[in-house]
Amino acid sequence: MNREAISLSIAIPSLLNNVDVVSVCIEESLKNYLDDEQLYWVSFALREIVVNAIVHGNLSDEKKPVVVEMSFENDTLEFCVKDKGRGFLEKDLICHEKFIEKLDYERGLGNVLVKKLMDSIECRKERNWFVVKLLKRLGGKK
Numbered sequence: 129m130n131r132e133a134i135s136l137s138i139a140i141p142s143l144l145n146n147v148d149v150v151s152v153c154i155e156e157s158l159k160n161y162l163d164d165e166q167l168y169w170v171s172f173a174l175r176e177i178v179v180n181a182i183v184h185g186n187l188s189d190e191k192k193p194v195v196v197e198m199s200f201e202n203d204t205l206e207f208c209v210k211d212k213g214r215g216f217l218e219k220d221l222i223c224h225e226k227f228i229e230k231l232d233y234e235r236g237l238g239n240v241l242v243k244k245l246m247d248s249i250e251c252r253k254e255r256n257w258f259v260v261k262l263l264k265r266l267g268g269k270k
C-alpha cells in the first residue's frame with residue numbers, strides 16, 4: 129500500500145543543542161510510519177551527520193546554517209544534510225571503513241556507522257553547500 133508522501137525541511141544555526149530539535153521534528157513526522165527500532169536507528173544515523181555538518185562543516189559557527197531536508201515516498205526515506213563548509217571526499221568514507229581496526233573508537237566512527245545503517249551515503253558540492261545524502265528503503269511500521 130502506498131503511504132502519503134512526507135517532506136520536511138529544517139534550517140538550524142550551527143549549535144549542538146539544535147541537534148535535538150532536528151531529531152524531535154524528524155521522529156514526530158515519521159513515528160506513525162516506522163516501528164520503534166527503525167525510528168531509533170534512522171534518527172541515530174541522521175544525528176551523526178547533523179553533528180558532523182555543525183562541527184566539521186560549519187566549524188560550530190552559529191551564523192552558518194545547517195539545512196536538513198527529508199522526504200519519505202514509496203518506502204524510500206531520503207535525507208539531505210547541507211552545510212556551508214569545504215566538505216570531504218566520498219573516498220574518505222571508504223578509507224575509514226577499510227581501516228576501521230586502526231581507528232581509536234573515539235573519532236572517525238560516525239560515518240562508518242551511518243554507512244552500515246543506511247542503504248547509501250553520498251556527498252557532493254552543490255553551489256555554495258556541501259551536501260550529504262542518505263537513503264534508506266523501509267518496509268514501514270508492522
Ligand SMILES: Nc1ncnc2c1ncn2[C@@H]1O[C@H](COP(=O)(O)OP(=O)(O)O)[C@@H](O)[C@H]1O
Nearest residue numbers: 180181184185213215216235236237238239240
Ligand atoms: N560535513 C562535513 N564537512 C567536512 N568534513 C566532514 C564532514 N563530515 C565528516 N567530515 C570529515 O570526516 C571525518 C569522519 O567523520 P566521522 O566518521 O563522523 O568521525 P568524527 O566526527 O568522530 O571525526 C571527520 O573527522 C571530518 O574530517
Ligand SMILES: [Mg+2]
Nearest residue numbers: 176180238239
Ligand atoms: Mg562525527
